[in-house]
Amino acid sequence: MATAKTTLPNAGPVTGSRSFLSRLRDGDEIARLVTMVFAATVVLITLLLVYELWTNSALARAKFGLHFFVTQVWDPVIDQYGALPFMYGTLVTSAVALFIAVPLGIGAAIFLAELAPPRISDTLQFFIDLLAAVPSVIYGLLGVFIIVPLVRTVIFPGLNKPLGFMPFFKGPSYGVGFLTAGIVLAIMVIPYIISVSREVLLSVPRDQREAALALGSTRWESTWKVVVPFAKTGILGSIFLALARALGETMAVTMVIGNTPTISASLFSPGDSIASVIANQFTEATGDVYLQALVELGLVLFLMTFILNGLARLLIVVTTQRGSGVPV
Amino acid sequence: MKRIALLVAGVLALGAMVWAAQSPLVINGAGASFPYPIYSKWFDEYHKKNANIQFNYQSQGSGAGIKQVTDGLVDFGATDGPMNDDQLKAFQDKRGSAILHFPTVLGAAVPTYNVPGVSGALNFTPEALAGIFLGKITKWNDPAIAGANKGVNLPANDIVVVHRSDGSGTTYIWTDYLSKVSDEWKSKVGKNTSVNWPVGLGGKGNEGVTGLIKQTPNSIGYVELIYAAQNNIPYGAVKNSSGNFVKADLAGVSGAAAGAAKEIPDDFRVSITNAPGKNAYPISSFTWLLIPQKIQDAGKREAVKGFLKWMLTDGQNYAEALSYAKLPKEIVEKEKKAINNIQ
Numbered sequence: 001m002a003t004a005k006t007t008l009p010n011a012g013p014v015t016g017s018r019s020f021l022s023r024l025r026d027g028d029e030i031a032r033l034v035t036m037v038f039a040a041t042v043v044l045i046t047l048l049l050v051y052e053l054w055t056n057s058a059l060a061r062a063k064f065g066l067h068f069f070v071t072q073v074w075d076p077v078i079d080q081y082g083a084l085p086f087m088y089g090t091l092v093t094s095a096v097a098l099f100i101a102v103p104l105g106i107g108a109a110i111f112l113a114e115l116a117p118p119r120i121s122d123t124l125q126f127f128i129d130l131l132a133a134v135p136s137v138i139y140g141l142l143g144v145f146i147i148v149p150l151v152r153t154v155i156f157p158g159l160n161k162p163l164g165f166m167p168f169f170k171g172p173s174y175g176v177g178f179l180t181a182g183i184v185l186a187i188m189v190i191p192y193i194i195s196v197s198r199e200v201l202l203s204v205p206r207d208q209r210e211a212a213l214a215l216g217s218t219r220w221e222s223t224w225k226v227v228v229p230f231a232k233t234g235i236l237g238s239i240f241l242a243l244a245r246a247l248g249e250t251m252a253v254t255m256v257i258g259n260t261p262t263i264s265a266s267l268f269s270p271g272d273s274i275a276s277v278i279a280n281q282f283t284e285a286t287g288d289v290y291l292q293a294l295v296e297l298g299l300v301l302f303l304m305t306f307i308l309n310g311l312a313r314l315l316i317v318v319t320t321q322r323g324s325g326v327p328v
Numbered sequence: 329m330k331r332i333a334l335l336v337a338g339v340l341a342l343g344a345m346v347w348a349a350q351s352p353l354v355i356n357g358a359g360a361s362f363p364y365p366i367y368s369k370w371f372d373e374y375h376k377k378n379a380n381i382q383f384n385y386q387s388q389g390s391g392a393g394i395k396q397v398t399d400g401l402v403d404f405g406a407t408d409g410p411m412n413d414d415q416l417k418a419f420q421d422k423r424g425s426a427i428l429h430f431p432t433v434l435g436a437a438v439p440t441y442n443v444p445g446v447s448g449a450l451n452f453t454p455e456a457l458a459g460i461f462l463g464k465i466t467k468w469n470d471p472a473i474a475g476a477n478k479g480v481n482l483p484a485n486d487i488v489v490v491h492r493s494d495g496s497g498t499t500y501i502w503t504d505y506l507s508k509v510s511d512e513w514k515s516k517v518g519k520n521t522s523v524n525w526p527v528g529l530g531g532k533g534n535e536g537v538t539g540l541i542k543q544t545p546n547s548i549g550y551v552e553l554i555y556a557a558q559n560n561i562p563y564g565a566v567k568n569s570s571g572n573f574v575k576a577d578l579a580g581v582s583g584a585a586a587g588a589a590k591e592i593p594d595d596f597r598v599s600i601t602n603a604p605g606k607n608a609y610p611i612s613s614f615t616w617l618l619i620p621q622k623i624q625d626a627g628k629r630e631a632v633k634g635f636l637k638w639m640l641t642d643g644q645n646y647a648e649a650l651s652y653a654k655l656p657k658e659i660v661e662k663e664k665k666a667i668n669n670i671q
Contacts, residue, residue: 144539259531281495284494
């Protein structure tokens, strides 16, 4: 690693002896400016987004203040709005999705990267890339036609009978609800976890594996104790990518969550999410406060994504400092 | 540099002249999605007859229609629920003139359900519908439902209520009706394009509601009459203000408008749910075009007036083929007079 670093060219522009004109002629300066503008647009778009969400929710922010975060009522008739049930729904469905998708996704990635013959691995990767490109409304339909009846007739009785004493598995079940939305989201984000994790695992240097094997470890031990920890940062990254997708998913969630702003411990209860309620009500929202409350919900979702991303960064920094084998 | 600027200006001017000579007068509108199929048919037919006039309509929802016409972004709006007094005032303040409502066609909302063992059309009293949607009537064999359906074997199962999750004119009609027949609904829930539902699941669009009902045994919900008719979805009859159970059809919906015609105010902002009339279907409503009273551009003004006249006469003949109920004669005559208010 150290030797690679010394041979790296200086990333900054070469300044000093050459005149501005000659650098311009060589294209260095132009390339630098053009790419810098492109990079700056990312920041610009983010700032614009926050600015728009902030100014277009001024009325609602002034009217509800911080109560917006703790109010459960969403009533367009009397113009009272609160974000709590939607925030709850967004978090619960995403949590359920990750709970299912993380073990499945990472397991599949380990198989594809470490254990499967290359031909099978590449073929399966093709299908995974295909799955990642399927529009979310298709997953929504899959949810409506397969998972909703499955939850109502198979999963609910299966979980409710032995575990019904726990609040998470209380009935009744209509088929739609937090769990159904979570399952559909899990199916949607698994391809992301597999795809990114597989790439990360494949990029672990061969020496690492060989060293572990040479020390007498089995194939699985070298995979689980050496390769996976080495790739931990990248795998965590894939999980956060999946989380971001789950938090913001709109169409598929709307189709299976039941669209009822409730806070219930039961996973079978119908609920609602931030993205879903915005998509549902934005077009026919009459009245300024109503419209602005929806925009404020968008701001809340942005904030949630921002905070979760920040926590993710923190987690990566903390775990890598403990020395997971990944060079910082 | 000067020469280039001149050249560019010349080309632009020439282009503008050519464009102006060839392109028709474009009149932009936005609003309700419920009447979109008939509006696009009308605008298309009208353009065929008047090649120099073209209407552009974006179905973005009633809320967007009201907002955009108020902000002056479009020449006209369209809505499934009439503008309220605050919105009228906002328009007056921003644009310096009034806005006029013109009813175009009628729509209706019908109760649809999935009760195992029940195949025929069920009868619903206003009390039963309000009770079910308030969450007070929870079993299918409740006397309030069973009383109107003698001889039907209703199960003792829990009722699952399904409503629209998206803001919608259909919800406006439905909640407007429930507010009229139930004081408790009026004070607890009220009417709007979306409301704070006491019970039930939400489905997105007519298709979402229908899908949930088909999949959930013992469920009840409401959809647009057009959607139910075009997709052969069974629906129930509702008791009207004369005490008759009416299964919605286009004649019954027009009948509701005719029954309410006498009491229709000059600005046409009126709800015709629970209208009088022996055969009137009680959960019916107009859908409106929103036209500014003052249109500065004389060409646009005449085009809009011409279209409205055509829409009220020849245009109405296209309605029933697309499953919309026609305006009754009384309303057409009244609207023809109102067109003269556009200046």
